[in-house]
Structure formats: C-alpha cells, structure tokens
Amino acid sequence: MGLLDGKVAIVTGAGRGLGRGEALELAREGAGVVVGEVDEAAGQAVVDEITAEGGQAVLAIGDCSEIDSAQAIVRTAVEQLGRLDALVNNAGILRDRTLVKMTPEEWDAVIKVHLRGHYAPTHAAINHWRDNGQPGHVVCTASTSGILGNFGQSNYGAAKAGIASFAQIVAQENWKHGITVNAICPAARTRMTEGAYGELKAAGGKADFDFWHPDNVAPFVAYLCSDASSHISGKVFGVQGDTVELYRPFVSEAAIDNGGNRWSAEQVGGRVAELFETTGMEPAPQNGMARLRYTMKDRSGS
Ligand SMILES: NC(=O)c1ccc[n+]([C@@H]2O[C@H](COP(=O)([O-])OP(=O)(O)OC[C@H]3O[C@@H](n4cnc5c(N)ncnc54)[C@H](O)[C@@H]3O)[C@@H](O)[C@H]2O)c1
Incomplete structure (x- = not known):
C-alpha cells in the first residue's frame, strides 16, 4: 500500500533535479503522475523511468508560467489519469547577478517562471478542486x-520569498475547502546548484548516505501531497538530506511608540536605536544564509 494509491499528482519541472525525484517518489507511493516540463526529452525520460518501474505517468509539455499551458497540465491530469489530487510547483530557473548589473530580462525571466509559474498551475488546480467540491494539496517551492536572503539573488530571492507568502495566503483562502498549500525550501545537488554542492558527497550520519542527493527531498513532498498531511497548511519547511525544518514567518521582534502622538522624523530617529538594542539585531545588512541551521561544511563528510 502506498501513501498515494489511487491519487493523481502534477509535478512541474519534473524532467530533472528535485522535480524528477519528486515525480518518481510520488509514483512509487502509488500516484499517477503528470510530468510537466519545457524540455521534452528530459520529461519523456522521467515518464519512461516511472513506467519502467511499473508506475503510471504522462507528459505535459509547456511553460507552466503560461496560463494556457498551466490549464492544459490540469486537463491532462483529469482527462488522461482520471482525476487530480496534488500539485507540486517545482519548475525554476536562476539568473544570478548583483542588482546593479541585472538586466530587465534577467529580472523578468526569474519572476515569471517562479511567481507566475506558481500562480498559473495553482489557480487552475484550485479552481478545479473548488468546482468539484473536492480536497487537494499544493506544494510550492520557495x-x-x-526567506533568509542571499547575495547576488535579488530576482530569485524576491520570487522565492514571494512564493513563501503566496503559500501562506492561498492556504488561508482555501483551508475551509479542504485544500492545503505548503512551501518547501529545499537544498540539494542539481544542475541548478552544482557549483555550490557539486563536490560535496556529504555523509550526514552514515557513510553511505549522500546528504545532498536531490531524491532526499521527495519523501516529505509525497507526505505533503497525501491526505495524511491534511491538517498542515500555510507552512514553510526547510528540507535537505535527512532533515526537515519548520520556519516561522516574519515576526515583529520589537516596537517603539510615541504615546499616541505622530512622530517627527527627528524624534523617531532619536529612538530607533531601541529597536536594535532590545533585539540584538544589527542596523547594517546581515547575511541571512549565515543563520542556516546547517552548513555545507558540516554536512560535507570531509
Ligand atoms: N537545488 C537546490 O538546492 C534548490 C534550493 C532551493 C530551491 N530550489 C528550487 O527547486 C526547484 C527545482 O530546482 P532544481 O535544483 O531541481 O533545478 P533543475 O534546473 O535541476 O531543474 C528544473 C527543471 O525545471 C524545468 N523548467 C524550468 N522552467 C520551466 C517552466 N517554465 N515550465 C516547466 N518546466 C520548467 C527545467 O527544464 C528543469 O528540468 C526550483 O524551483 C528551484 O528554484 C532548488
């Protein structure tokens, strides 16, 4: 018995990397899988892998950030596999550059694939579920x-923080309809990150455990796609190696007030230091990635 027996799930960008691992894992848990891809050869290879393992999969070629393609992916699930139960928004690209050197094309491409690439399939899937009065599960990829902020990724980071907010908001809007929406922040060695993780064959605890293998992320995604996680929604999880983390959204750390009167700029400037003194936060920019619970070195096995 698989966790997803009789269910059908879509994975966008399922032709390689994290999406491939997620598609294979969902199929191993019993789901029929729609492999969404822009790269036909990569997508077909994953369909073939799933089929060779005895699973059920179909290919949906197209850019998931285009409304027509996103609607076609949902139609493919319903028409070719009979239903839709879960959507994994995974497709993504990078165009890393510091802001001063970033072209409008680099900005727009990343914002479109990630943010519109989440909006369009989620809009189509949730409308399908709401029209049919059925529950569903969405997993977003932040x-x-x-959410922490990485140097040189203002386009990608803005999109990914936006996706974390998107998940929290769409979760609230659809909770009473039995639809869950969560986001993961994965970390793994893929085409996208080979520069960062390429040389790391991390060991975690056990010598034969490849900590940065992309397939390590997939079981938690399968869980979030299942009815076993119906009580969890609007949450952002870190997922890497053998570890799942729960992130708290932005929280207010400290406040100052002016006793019921509007501040003058001079007055508020004279008191703003209190915000930093009480929290220990620095007024200068901080490297959010330094606040990760893990470091690549800790997990490198070297
Ligand atoms: N690898 C990591 O450590 C890491 C960390 C944080 C977030 N992510 C996110 O995880 C997701 C998957 O990343 P990955 O590392 O597996 O990348 P990858 O480049 O290995 O795979 C991404 C896949 O998405 C497909 N794709 C790209 N744009 C598409 C579109 N518009 N429509 C349909 N398919 C499209 C590509 O063809 C590719 O097969 C991305 O959203 C990425 O931002 C990855």
Whole structure:
C-alpha cells in the first residue's frame, strides 16, 4: 500500500533535479503522475523511468508560467489519469547577478517562471478542486535564498520569498475547502546548484548516505501531497538530506511608540536605536544564509 494509491499528482519541472525525484517518489507511493516540463526529452525520460518501474505517468509539455499551458497540465491530469489530487510547483530557473548589473530580462525571466509559474498551475488546480467540491494539496517551492536572503539573488530571492507568502495566503483562502498549500525550501545537488554542492558527497550520519542527493527531498513532498498531511497548511519547511525544518514567518521582534502622538522624523530617529538594542539585531545588512541551521561544511563528510 502506498501513501498515494489511487491519487493523481502534477509535478512541474519534473524532467530533472528535485522535480524528477519528486515525480518518481510520488509514483512509487502509488500516484499517477503528470510530468510537466519545457524540455521534452528530459520529461519523456522521467515518464519512461516511472513506467519502467511499473508506475503510471504522462507528459505535459509547456511553460507552466503560461496560463494556457498551466490549464492544459490540469486537463491532462483529469482527462488522461482520471482525476487530480496534488500539485507540486517545482519548475525554476536562476539568473544570478548583483542588482546593479541585472538586466530587465534577467529580472523578468526569474519572476515569471517562479511567481507566475506558481500562480498559473495553482489557480487552475484550485479552481478545479473548488468546482468539484473536492480536497487537494499544493506544494510550492520557495528557497532559503528568499526567506533568509542571499547575495547576488535579488530576482530569485524576491520570487522565492514571494512564493513563501503566496503559500501562506492561498492556504488561508482555501483551508475551509479542504485544500492545503505548503512551501518547501529545499537544498540539494542539481544542475541548478552544482557549483555550490557539486563536490560535496556529504555523509550526514552514515557513510553511505549522500546528504545532498536531490531524491532526499521527495519523501516529505509525497507526505505533503497525501491526505495524511491534511491538517498542515500555510507552512514553510526547510528540507535537505535527512532533515526537515519548520520556519516561522516574519515576526515583529520589537516596537517603539510615541504615546499616541505622530512622530517627527527627528524624534523617531532619536529612538530607533531601541529597536536594535532590545533585539540584538544589527542596523547594517546581515547575511541571512549565515543563520542556516546547517552548513555545507558540516554536512560535507570531509
Ligand atoms: N537545488 C537546490 O538546492 C534548490 C534550493 C532551493 C530551491 N530550489 C528550487 O527547486 C526547484 C527545482 O530546482 P532544481 O535544483 O531541481 O533545478 P533543475 O534546473 O535541476 O531543474 C528544473 C527543471 O525545471 C524545468 N523548467 C524550468 N522552467 C520551466 C517552466 N517554465 N515550465 C516547466 N518546466 C520548467 C527545467 O527544464 C528543469 O528540468 C526550483 O524551483 C528551484 O528554484 C532548488
């Protein structure tokens, strides 16, 4: 018995990396899988892998950030596999550059694939579930680069922080309809990150455990796609290696007030230091990624 027996799930960007691992894992848990891809050869290879393992999969070629393609992916699930139960928004790209050198094209491409690439399939899937009065599960793919903030990734980080907010808001809007929406911040060695993780064959606890293998992220995604997680929604999880973390959204750390009167700029400037003194936060920019619970070195096995 698989956790997803009789269910059908879509994974966007399922032709390689994290999406491939997620598609294979969902199929191993019993789901029929729609492999969404822009790269036909990569997508077909994953369909073939799933089929060779005895699973059920179909290919949906198209850019998931285009409304027509996103609607077609949902139609493919319903028409070819009979239903839709879960959507994994995974497709993504990078165009890393510091802001002063970033072109409008680099900005727009990243914002479109990630943010519109989450909006369009989620809009189509949730409308399908709401029209049919059925529950559903959405897994979004954010990143610590967004919610913590990584140098050189203002386009990608803005999109990924936006996705974390998107998940929290769409979760609230659809909770009473039995639809869950969560986000993961994965970390793994893929085409996207081979520069960062390429040389690391991390060991974690056990010598034969490849900590940065992309397939390590997939079981938690399968859980979030299942009815076993129906009580969890609007949450952002870190997922890497053998570890799942729960992130708290932005919280207010400290406040000052002016006793019921509007501040003058001079007055508020004279008191703003209190915000930093009481929290220990620095007024200068801080490297959010330094607040990760893990470091690549800790997990490198070297
Ligand atoms: N690898 C990591 O450590 C890491 C960390 C944080 C977040 N992420 C996120 O995880 C997701 C998967 O990343 P990955 O590392 O597996 O990348 P990857 O480059 O290995 O795979 C991404 C896949 O998405 C497909 N794709 C790209 N744009 C598409 C579109 N518009 N429509 C359909 N398919 C499209 C690509 O063809 C590719 O097969 C991305 O959203 C990425 O931002 C990855």
